[in-house]
Amino acid sequence: MNLIKKLIYLITALHLLLAVPAMAQQRFPKPEFESGYEQPDTITPEPRSLALEYFDVAVLLAVLALASWLALKKRSREGILWLSIFTLLYFGFYRNGCICSVGSIQNVVLSFSDVNYAISAAALLFFLLPLIFALFFGRVFCAGACPLGVIQDLVIVHPIQLPFWLRKVLGLIPYIYLALAVLYAATGTDFIICRYDPFVGIYRMDAPYTMVVLGVAFLLMGMFVGRPYCRFFCPYGVLLKWMSKFSRWHLTITPSHCIQCKLCTTSCPFDAIDYPSEEKAIVGSRAGARKFLLYAVLLPLWVGAGVFVGAKSHAYLSRANQDVYLAELMIAHPEVKDDPDNLDVQTFLSKGRTLEQLVEDARIVRKKFYTGSMIAGGFIGLVIGMTLLNQVIFRRRTDYQPNPGDCYSCGRCMDYCPVDKNTAQLKTAVPVMKKE
Amino acid sequence: MKKQGIYIFLFVLMVVIVVVIVTDFATNKPGKRPSNPFEYEMDGFHETPEEEILYKETRNLKMKMVQLTGITCRGEELFVTGDRNLQVIGLDGRMKLDVALPEEPLCVAVSGDRIYMGALASVMVLDMEGNLVAQWKDFEETSLITSIAVYENNIFLADAGRRRVYRYQPDGTRAAEFEGKSTDDVLHGFIVPSACFDLGLNEFGDLWVANPGKHALENYTFDGNLRGFWTSVFSDVKGFQGCCNPAHFAFLPGGNFITCEKGVIRVKEYKPSGEYVGVVAAPAKFIEEGKVPDITTDAQGRVYVCDPDKQSIRIFEKK
Numbered sequence: 001m002n003l004i005k006k007l008i009y010l011i012t013a014l015h016l017l018l019a020v021p022a023m024a025q026q027r028f029p030k031p032e033f034e035s036g037y038e039q040p041d042t043i044t045p046e047p048r049s050l051a052l053e054y055f056d057v058a059v060l061l062a063v064l065a066l067a068s069w070l071a072l073k074k075r076s077r078e079g080i081l082w083l084s085i086f087t088l089l090y091f092g093f094y095r096n097g098c099i100c101s102v103g104s105i106q107n108v109v110l111s112f113s114d115v116n117y118a119i120s121a122a123a124l125l126f127f128l129l130p131l132i133f134a135l136f137f138g139r140v141f142c143a144g145a146c147p148l149g150v151i152q153d154l155v156i157v158h159p160i161q162l163p164f165w166l167r168k169v170l171g172l173i174p175y176i177y178l179a180l181a182v183l184y185a186a187t188g189t190d191f192i193i194c195r196y197d198p199f200v201g202i203y204r205m206d207a208p209y210t211m212v213v214l215g216v217a218f219l220l221m222g223m224f225v226g227r228p229y230c231r232f233f234c235p236y237g238v239l240l241k242w243m244s245k246f247s248r249w250h251l252t253i254t255p256s257h258c259i260q261c262k263l264c265t266t267s268c269p270f271d272a273i274d275y276p277s278e279e280k281a282i283v284g285s286r287a288g289a290r291k292f293l294l295y296a297v298l299l300p301l302w303v304g305a306g307v308f309v310g311a312k313s314h315a316y317l318s319r320a321n322q323d324v325y326l327a328e329l330m331i332a333h334p335e336v337k338d339d340p341d342n343l344d345v346q347t348f349l350s351k352g353r354t355l356e357q358l359v360e361d362a363r364i365v366r367k368k369f370y371t372g373s374m375i376a377g378g379f380i381g382l383v384i385g386m387t388l389l390n391q392v393i394f395r396r397r398t399d400y401q402p403n404p405g406d407c408y409s410c411g412r413c414m415d416y417c418p419v420d421k422n423t424a425q426l427k428t429a430v431p432v433m434k435k436e
Numbered sequence: 437m438k439k440q441g442i443y444i445f446l447f448v449l450m451v452v453i454v455v456v457i458v459t460d461f462a463t464n465k466p467g468k469r470p471s472n473p474f475e476y477e478m479d480g481f482h483e484t485p486e487e488e489i490l491y492k493e494t495r496n497l498k499m500k501m502v503q504l505t506g507i508t509c510r511g512e513e514l515f516v517t518g519d520r521n522l523q524v525i526g527l528d529g530r531m532k533l534d535v536a537l538p539e540e541p542l543c544v545a546v547s548g549d550r551i552y553m554g555a556l557a558s559v560m561v562l563d564m565e566g567n568l569v570a571q572w573k574d575f576e577e578t579s580l581i582t583s584i585a586v587y588e589n590n591i592f593l594a595d596a597g598r599r600r601v602y603r604y605q606p607d608g609t610r611a612a613e614f615e616g617k618s619t620d621d622v623l624h625g626f627i628v629p630s631a632c633f634d635l636g637l638n639e640f641g642d643l644w645v646a647n648p649g650k651h652a653l654e655n656y657t658f659d660g661n662l663r664g665f666w667t668s669v670f671s672d673v674k675g676f677q678g679c680c681n682p683a684h685f686a687f688l689p690g691g692n693f694i695t696c697e698k699g700v701i702r703v704k705e706y707k708p709s710g711e712y713v714g715v716v717a718a719p720a721k722f723i724e725e726g727k728v729p730d731i732t733t734d735a736q737g738r739v740y741v742c743d744p745d746k747q748s749i750r751i752f753e754k755k
């Protein structure tokens with residue numbers, strides 16, 4: 001296994017070195033052909049054929065099914081690891097990280113908000129299949145089918161446990177990211193999930209240097225903080241978490257019954273194992289009732305504050321939209337029309353649209369932003385309020401068990417459990433533990 | 437690694453991640469984007485070190501034509517074409533002859549008592565009084581005669597439209613033609629992306645043809661066999677730039693080349709071997725993105741630049 005890991009590190013390091021930004025420019029102006037020569041039309045590469053798109057869907061389905069079987073039935077961490085490597089190669093380096101389920105959120109949102117946009121069946125299935133599997137089997141997509149997740153999973157070297165409060169604070173980022181991604185996609189402004197995908201540049205070996213820096217930073221961080229992007233950024237993870245919480249079947253640490261050996265407690269690099277409730281907490285849980293009431297009362301205030309902030313920030317957020325920005329620019333500085341270096345303005349002028357049309361389009365977009373920002377703000381406020389509320393809701397647990405929302409079903413903890421899955425007795429050889 | 441070191445390392449990485457995302461979001465917006473990375477930046481090419489400029493402009497002669505196209509010099513007379521005219525002026529600028537022509541001339545050459553002018557699919561032949569004595573029209577529809585040079589009884593024409601060189605007899609019969617190709621694929625042929633295709637004969641009777649697409653000057657026998665060539669592809673002042681240069685060339689006494697480039701207009705001197713000598717006229721002397729001037733020389737080594745943008749003949753002499 002060590003050899004495999006070393007190999008993976010080596011390949012990843014090589015790819016990182018190769019992923020330098022490539023820029024090209026025409027060295028000389030185009031020649032002035034004056035003898036009947038016709039400039040050939042620009043050839044746009046054909047999209048991936050429909051059959052191959054469905055093949056990708058079939059591969060995803062197979063990987064999800066296999067991951068579920070490996071995590072729940074076979075209980076094989078090694079199998080999941082090999083599946084991760086396949087995903088890294090196929091969905092990562094071969095399919096260049098696209099289409100991915102994480103970014104498909106935006107396609108789905110845009111298909112609802114823009115009547116002129118039709119989402120492909122493949123994109124829709126990429127969005128739905130992992131969620132459906134999460135609803136039944138937990139986050140098996142994260143375990144072995146997500147190219148963004150597996151690349152981080154393979155670089156974990158020395159995971160450390162983050163403080164509880166830090167995890168909770170950072171855990172809010174995916175919700176904010178999701179809200180903004182939906183807002184920008186719904187207004188047709190930008191696909192920010194794709195724009196800030198830190199690993200797609202590595203898979204494609206072609207990215208602006210800032211994105212390469214981002215990817216490398218996440219991977220370096222991932223050596224000590226397991227899957228930092230998945231845990232503290234991934235907006236799709238929010239949806240998977242919601243589904244997984246209600247999963248019908250979920251990976252368990254022990255195949256039979258927990259013997260409270262605590263061997264698994266340090267096995268999870270993602271801090272996703274819930275411990276049994278302490279006696280003190282059980283006794284003191286009633287004291288939390290007052291706190292619960294307080295946070296419950298505060299919940300609408302959080303939502304209201306979010307709506308207020310959203311309403312106030314909609315103008316700023318809307319400036320990321322091309323039409324809004326151009327309209328503001330051309331009204332404030334009409335002289336930019338004569339600036340040949342302003343590509344945005346020159347592109348607009350070449351399209352033949354009038355300033356009045358632009359302003360009208362910008363007004364419509366800004367109105368959408370006004371509504372959308374308030375909804376996004378309210379959502380974020382709700383999440384903050386619910387996160388606080390969750391801290392005082394007492395849940396009785398008697399065993400060590402994976403948190404159904406946070407667990408990536410990677411199967412690491414299973415190897416630490418000394419209970420044999422066939423006999424339900426202790427294994428003869430117990431893994432040697434290295435205590436943090 | 438100690439835990440504290442790991443925390444510091446993680447903190448630094450977190451800062452990097454935040455800075456990258458925030459910076460990108462704040463700067464990479466419409467109108468706030470960095471300057472076009474694909475912009476064809478020409479400013480650097482317009483600068484010429486002063487020590488490289490070997491000539492100075494001593495005079496210029498204002499022409500009474502709007503669209504100057506060609507120039508040649510014989511003795512104390514300059515033959516200049518433009519609009520639909522041929523004008524002959526003395527070196528003092530006095531007009532000696534102004535002839536209206538049936539077609540717009542593109543180039544001019546003088547030999548004996550004949551003046552030859554190339555045009556769109558035709559060549560006009562005038563006597564020294566300006567009378568049209570012949571007009572050769574046995575060209576293809578796509579022909580564009582952009583250069584003429586005469587050596588004894590051989591009149592060489594450069595056809596930019598068909599990328600060929602013709603050799604004519606004085607009676608107007610075509611004796612030979614060649615495309616600069618060979619059967620063994622060693623030679624590509626003339627690459628002429630624009631209407632700039634020049635040829636010339638030096639004082640030793642060597643025929644040189646510009647191959648502008650290859651940034652080369654090629655020496656041919658009169659039957660079209662390549663004898664030698666030189667090329668100068670540098671991005672600095674020593675080389676030829678752009679799609680198709682040199683656009684024009686002429687010979688100094690002794691065989692040195694004077695070349696004129698389009699795009700970033702500049703006139704330079706090269707040795708017969710192709711070794712760069714220096715600059716005759718730097719780009720600063722011309723209008724940016726102006727029309728390319730034709731050039732000629734005289735026996736004293738003066739360089740005459742037929743500047744269409746300033747509608748004048750500009751005379752350069754060695755410093």
